[in-house]
Amino acid sequence: SQTFNSESNTFYATTPIYYVNAAPHLGHLYSSIIVDTLVRFNRHLKGRDSLMATGTDEHGLKVHQAALASGETPLAFCDRVSDKFRHLAKAANVSAENMVFIRTSSAQHASAVKSLWEKLVSKGLIYRDQYEGWYATSDEAFYSPEEVSEITNSSGISEHIASATGSKVHWTSEPTYRFRLSKFSAPLLEWLEKNPDAIQPETRKNEVIRYLEDGLEDLSVSRPISRVPWGLPVPGDDSQVIYVWVDALCNYLTAAGYPETQTLSQFYPADVHVVGKDILRFHAVYWPAILMGAGLPLPHQILAHGHWTSEGAKMSKSKGNGVEPLGLLEKYGIDTVRYYLLRDGGNTSDDHDFSELELQVKYKKELMGTIGNLASRLTSKALNPSLTAPTYLPDKLHPSSLKTYQSMEEQTLQFVKYLETYQFGKALDEIMNTLFQVNQYLQEQEPWKQAPRGDGEDKALCAEVLGLSLDSLRIAGILLQPIIPTKASVLLSQLNIDVDERSLPFAYPCLGWKHSKQKYHPDSGFPLLSPPISGGLFPK
Numbered sequence: 001s002q003t004f005n006s007e008s009n010t011f012y013a014t015t016p017i018y019y020v021n022a023a024p025h026l027g028h029l030y031s032s033i034i035v036d037t038l039v040r041f042n043r044h045l046k047g048r049d050s051l052m053a054t055g056t057d058e059h060g061l062k063v064h065q066a067a068l069a070s071g072e073t074p075l076a077f078c079d080r081v082s083d084k085f086r087h088l089a090k091a092a093n094v095s096a097e098n099m100v101f102i103r104t105s106s107a108q109h110a111s112a113v114k115s116l117w118e119k120l121v122s123k124g125l126i127y128r129d130q131y132e133g134w135y136a137t138s139d140e141a142f143y144s145p146e147e148v149s150e151i152t153n154s155s156g157i158s159e160h161i162a163s164a165t166g167s168k169v170h171w172t173s174e175p176t177y178r179f180r181l182s183k184f185s186a187p188l189l190e191w192l193e194k195n196p197d198a199i200q201p202e203t204r205k206n207e208v209i210r211y212l213e214d215g216l217e218d219l220s221v222s223r224p225i226s227r228v229p230w231g232l233p234v235p236g237d238d239s240q241v242i243y244v245w246v247d248a249l250c251n252y253l254t255a256a257g258y259p260e261t262q263t264l265s266q267f268y269p270a271d272v273h274v275v276g277k278d279i280l281r282f283h284a285v286y287w288p289a290i291l292m293g294a295g296l297p298l299p300h301q302i303l304a305h306g307h308w309t310s311e312g313a314k315m316s317k318s319k320g321n322g323v324e325p326l327g328l329l330e331k332y333g334i335d336t337v338r339y340y341l342l343r344d345g346g347n348t349s350d351d352h353d354f355s356e357l358e359l360q361v362k363y364k365k366e367l368m369g370t371i372g373n374l375a376s377r378l379t380s381k382a383l384n385p386s387l388t389a390p391t392y393l394p395d396k397l398h399p400s401s402l403k404t405y406q407s408m409e410e411q412t413l414q415f416v417k418y419l420e421t422y423q424f425g426k427a428l429d430e431i432m433n434t435l436f437q438v439n440q441y442l443q444e445q446e447p448w449k450q451a452p453r454g455d456g457e458d459k460a461l462c463a464e465v466l467g468l469s470l471d472s473l474r475i476a477g478i479l480l481q482p483i484i485p486t487k488a489s490v491l492l493s494q495l496n497i498d499v500d501e502r503s504l505p506f507a508y509p510c511l512g513w514k515h516s517k518q519k520y521h522p523d524s525g526f527p528l529l530s531p532p533i534s535g536g537l538f539p540k
């Protein structure tokens with residue numbers, strides 16, 4: 001099934017906006033690489049005008065506390081940490097020309113949140129109420145009755161504590177604004193019924209449906225400024241700040257130009273919000289409800305991926321077990337890390353355990369051993385002395401070439417299908433299996449033995465083997481552009497593939513080297529290749 005909004009000629013995908021209370025780790029990079037890959041795929045392979053949004057979530061008590069702890073003003077603190085996320089995007093080549101980086105502390109975002117809030121008020125969906133619950137001053141958190149236990153302290157007096165932290169809690173009541181979320185259980189269920197692909201993968205959708213079927217309660221969407229001093233004020237009531245999740249979710253509108261509706265219409269709504277499964281409910285319940293309430297279109301899809309773990313435990317800021325991504329990028333190269341994340345993180349339903357050893361194995365076996373090896377073989381003096389890509393005739397193929405040719409034809413369709421349904425591992429399998437088969441085909445044909453002496457039939461078969469194999473490399477190069485953009489571009493340039501011939505329509509056998517600017521060998525008339533890169537595409 002085609003899952004992007006295939007009607008439109010634009011594409012818009014988002015990452016979560018990341019909290020600035022600590023530095024980024026590999027889990028954050030994973031979400032960003034997924035989005036960057038989808039955006040590059042749509043822009044370069046499908047030719048759609050594409051927008052990527054990412055950024056930082058900067059309000060709330062935790063950020064305020066982190067700023068105080070480091071002796072900075074909240075804004076100075078946010079500037080500094082936000083820069084780390086921006087820097088990581090750049091370092092990982094998550095650039096895609098059209099990327100918006102939203103900071104919730106920006107004036108543009110404040111104005112979007114204000115408009116959204118006022119829109120909800122105007123529709124009668126926000127009302128003033130009291131928030132009551134067990135509050136622990138030292139944790140600065142509310143707890144539900146199930147999270148609280150009654151104990152007898154050392155002086156023999158009975159008191160209530162938060163079971164998780166042991167902190168003393170007291171029954172508190174404070175003013176709050178609420179959003180009429182309870183009205184939206186049925187409309188949300190209906191939305192999911194009409195759009196069965198809206199939440200990916202399927203298992204996550206089922207979780208959301210079960211949650212909705214239990215019914216929803218109205219949502220507290222503001223906090224007293226006395227308790228949460230760092231946030232956006234409720235319009236018309238300076239004693240309250242807007243709940244950080246309402247503030248944060250609105251970034252997807254800010255990035256698309258809201259409240260200026262003209263720019264909004266171009267990219268909005270998002271084709272896909274990519275998030276970790278930890279924040280699925282906010283994106284699959286609260287956000288669509290808010291959008292419905294405000295009369296705005298809903299995203300086409302939400303992809304909630306699994307988590308990266310480190311020795312079995314979820315990588316998280318609070319645990320401090322996050323793998324530091326900049327060092328990895330530095331050590332192994334950008335494309336190797338990008339490839340590894342989508343390879344071993346290829347099934348978004350699962351969690352993935354980080355292993356530096358596996359990263360090395362994937363490099364050695366697949367990037368260096370399969371793609372790199374094929375590229376250097378096919379451009380070697382022994383096999384390809386004139387450095388050309390021989391033309392071959394698809395309807396007159398030698399029987400021994402048929403299987404390889406067929407899998408080359410199949411792989412692009414499969415690759416596209418898998419990429420569009422976020423099955424990155426399977427998409428890469430398609431490429432790897434084809435290239436593996438080409439390597440085997442070469443091994444069987446042994447054209448390097450025939451090349452120097454071959455004539456007649458031998459020579460023709462030799463040219464076919466070489467031409468077909470180079471064509472498979474060309475197709476792999478095109479398809480791999482979204483995932484390993486730098487290496488794919490080097491490979492395609494080495495094959496002398498014109499930039500106008502690097503999109504999806506060209507990713508099929510016999511559709512390369514057609515450009516008029518192409519240089520041809522004076523004797524054979526075959527397209528010329530560039531000399532191989534010293535050390536190979538993927539060095540040892």
Ligand code: ME8
Nearest residue numbers: 016017018019027031057248249275276307308315
């Ligand atoms: O939740 N594995 O920000 P956050 C995979 N500000 N992905 C991971 C991960 C892991 N171990 N750890 C984090 C917030 N992520 C809010 C979001 S959006 C309107 C507001 C990724 O800094 C994953 O995408 O805690 C996860 O959902 C996100 O980072 C959480 O980032």
